[in-house]
Amino acid sequence: MSDELIFADEQDSRAEQQTQIPWKILIVDDDEEVHTITKLALRNFQFDGRPLVFLHSHSAQEGLDMIRKHPDVALCLLDVVMESDHAGLDMVPKIRDELRNTFVRIVLRTGQPGQAPEETIIADYDINDYKEKTELTRGKLHTLLYSCLRSYRDILALERNRQGLERILLASTQLQQKTFVQDFARGILEQISAILAPDEDALYAQCEGVAAHEESGRLTVVAGTGTYQHDIGKAVTDLLPDSAHAFIAGVETGFHAQHLDSGYFCLYRSSELHLSLLYLKGLTARNAMEKHLLEVFCQNALTAFENLSLRTELEDSQREIVFILGDAVEHRSRETGQHLRRVAEISYILAKASGLSQHQAVLIREAAPLHDLGKIAIPDAVLNKPGPLDPDEWAIMQTHAQHGYDMLHQSDKPILCTGAQIALDHHERWDGKGYPNGLAGTDISLAGRITAIADVFDALSSRRCYKDAWSLDQVKALFQKERGAHFDPDLVDLLMERWDEIADIKAQFPDR
Amino acid sequence: MSDELIFADEQDSRAEQQTQIPWKILIVDDDEEVHTITKLALRNFQFDGRPLVFLHSHSAQEGLDMIRKHPDVALCLLDVVMESDHAGLDMVPKIRDELRNTFVRIVLRTGQPGQAPEETIIADYDINDYKEKTELTRGKLHTLLYSCLRSYRDILALERNRQGLERILLASTQLQQKTFVQDFARGILEQISAILAPDEDALYAQCEGVAAHEESGRLTVVAGTGTYQHDIGKAVTDLLPDSAHAFIAGVETGFHAQHLDSGYFCLYRSSELHLSLLYLKGLTARNAMEKHLLEVFCQNALTAFENLSLRTELEDSQREIVFILGDAVEHRSRETGQHLRRVAEISYILAKASGLSQHQAVLIREAAPLHDLGKIAIPDAVLNKPGPLDPDEWAIMQTHAQHGYDMLHQSDKPILCTGAQIALDHHERWDGKGYPNGLAGTDISLAGRITAIADVFDALSSRRCYKDAWSLDQVKALFQKERGAHFDPDLVDLLMERWDEIADIKAQFPDR
Incomplete structure (x- = not known):
């Protein structure tokens, strides 16, 4: 998670920066002219507000290396005849099966359709389109780019969502193996960065927040990160912004999440009338997917946290009972x-x-x-x-x-x-x-x-x-x-x- | 989950049946001839071993109703000029935004390209390709089908995986709200069907299996479904096939899963040397995704189950201590x-x-x-x-x-x-x-x-x-x-x- 995610007021600049990340288009062709014409035809092309950046390879071998190096290539425009009559075709299973890259859109462009008959090629190779180079006017190239980038965008969004859920489940399973409430609570705070922004700079991956649990009717900090790291044992009410208090007071049994100006709050009130709270200072979900992942994770984590707290309370009270029992006998x-x-x-x-x-x-x-x-x-x-x-x-x-x-x-x-x-x-x-x-x-x-x-x-x-x-x-x-x-x-x-x-x-x- | 999933020896017929499910192709065009020619050109076409089935609409309104009724349409071949000059175009945002169907691939086919200039249309509408009817030879139509069905298949696979993970997280959160070990264990068994095969006939959605937990050194059934429903309290060793015993005896601390002939086993041995076991009779994952989901779910569920068992044991021992304490005083x-x-x-x-x-x-x-x-x-x-x-x-x-x-x-x-x-x-x-x-x-x-x-x-x-x-x-x-x-x-x-x-x-x- 970057600082822009933490400080909501910087979010606009972040959004702007995000839109600048270009789509990577790889051209694999042994004819230099094809590279030049393609770049020219797609000059100033943008999709979803993001420009293109071109990677150039002049042989199948170079192309494969490039995809290995840039697994985030969105579209590969692939010539057929290069080192051999079917060098381009041979690249396809290597990309899909060896590099296990099923996301990159591959479009075959051939200058000699006789060498690579369309009907068999499209059926036998896991490519996304087949074009003769002569077909590819500027207009048709634009259509092709829209078609491919839309699919790539949709697939990537689903995959990011899926990966987020995988991370949540992994975190959920790992958290449940923790024996101490404090470790668990710190784990929740630490995992949130990894769940929302797994690839971003670890230096920024600090989520400031508190995890709190109701003990004897008092909502007490059990873990804190950032500025809250020394607040363990303090009453939460002394730390939170005013906007939070009404929200906390109002919640009924169950899970509740809310984005307030000051950050993200979520609460779980169990049937046993205990309350667990997570407050993530300044955290705002950047989009609907992040919002969803955040909620799913927090709900799962708080439920497990509540269970661990109940278990810890039971352990403590069992210990006290044993001592009271022993003390009573000793006293006699x-x-x-x-x-x-x-x-x-x-x-x-x-x-x-x-x-x-x-x-x-x-x-x-x-x-x-x-x-x-x-x-x-x-x-x-x-x-x-x-x-x-x-x-x-x-x-x-x-x-x-x-x-x-x-x-x-x-x-x-x-x-x-x-x-x-x-x-x-x-x-x-x-x-x-x-x-x-x-x-x-x-x-x-x-x-x-x-x-x-x-x-x-x-x-x-x-x-x-x-x-x-x-x-x-x-x-x-x-x-x-x-x-x-x-x-x-x-x-x-x-x-x-x-x-x-x-x-x-x-x-x-x-x-x- | 259908019976074929449970009874592995019937799986072949199931696999065959699965391949017969056709891809739904919707043709929206006011020209009856276009319907006929398209069907003819794609006669005998198969993708991934599955045939096509055609749905026919002759106006945008009919087309929209059809997509509403069949949200699993893979590809919509959409005419532009029907009720109005832009009836087809107007359908696009209705499909994407109103019906929230982002999965169906939409290909615009126009007979009058002047009415719908390619460059603006492809940029402004969330369609997946733009074709002039004259372009669509039999070969080009085949290529289009491969291109669209590949994308649709990939997107659907990711979405199914994502939905599976969502269901696991929901199940995980719900299970953790259970207070009783027996409810929890039965919940695990019941959820497995829903996770692997959410859409299938509820009549078949019965997973036969047992959930067991080590109590006083004995692996005891805490929940059973199907033929095991009356086995609660029995020793697991009396119920399981021989192949299972070596597996159980061999596992070290942590989570272990194994597909044996007799079914799916997974075990969690916590650091406290407790053992929890899940056995799903005859269950075999149909593909890599199901296998993954099954493992992710079982690992998460068993970890939570172990925690609940520990809590229950604590509750029981606290109660016993209180009675022993009271009895000691009474005895005096x-x-x-x-x-x-x-x-x-x-x-x-x-x-x-x-x-x-x-x-x-x-x-x-x-x-x-x-x-x-x-x-x-x-x-x-x-x-x-x-x-x-x-x-x-x-x-x-x-x-x-x-x-x-x-x-x-x-x-x-x-x-x-x-x-x-x-x-x-x-x-x-x-x-x-x-x-x-x-x-x-x-x-x-x-x-x-x-x-x-x-x-x-x-x-x-x-x-x-x-x-x-x-x-x-x-x-x-x-x-x-x-x-x-x-x-x-x-x-x-x-x-x-x-x-x-x-x-x-x-x-x-x-x-x-």
């Missing part, structure tokens, strides 16, 4: 602060370090806060006993692992399955001396071994009502001592490798 | 069974009945299980006291409403905000004698008033360890008595109106 056992958040983040670092996929690591991070869920079933008298537990009480306390598993394991949802595994295994020990099942080594799930380390790391390094926080050196010493005893030795090595990063989690989520 | 207070599920469903019925939107009603249903979340903060001694509570204990018990609110209200997520409101308000009374805030009437949130009724309805009509279940008549009597006292009178009226439906919830979710 008088543990406070951000323990769960830290356990989740430390588990994530260890999961990634141990080579799990992003997806698996995220699952462990999301499910880790459920590790002590079973404590909800432990009576106050045991859970909050001020002194040490007697053997019976200790046996009751240990049931929280199984209780947690029982609550979660019947689900087939990945986060809950992982949570069940973590709840069950997070008190198992590498040497088999843990509970509830006394599993050892890799019989313990990796998620369980990871959260065991994260849980102990954070418990030791934090202050609790019954103990002070250990120093990081003391914690490190314990893990080195318990490497291969309490804890998976490989995971302890990964913990040591990433010690600073993990210790830093405490600073990011301090106790409140 | 020794309430058992499906109380929460019933409260959620009864609340939903009342929310819909009271005129809330689907979205709002669903929010209340999803959040209702959180109403007693604050009980997690109530000590065992109070929560599970065998006898009646003394005033101090009662005061502690009542704090559960505020506790629940405190846990949830800091979130900006709709489900948690609604949950906070319900937790806070579900023990308020219409007459202001409830707790924690003694609100009255519509000062109590509607969600709170609704769940208060649902909670009491289910508590009374269920057996608890300390009481038997009340009969439905006893429950009804209580609500009638408390109409306008404990409960919102309008909501009690709605409860009475929907009594049977609500009582039925007990049968659907019996205590375990």
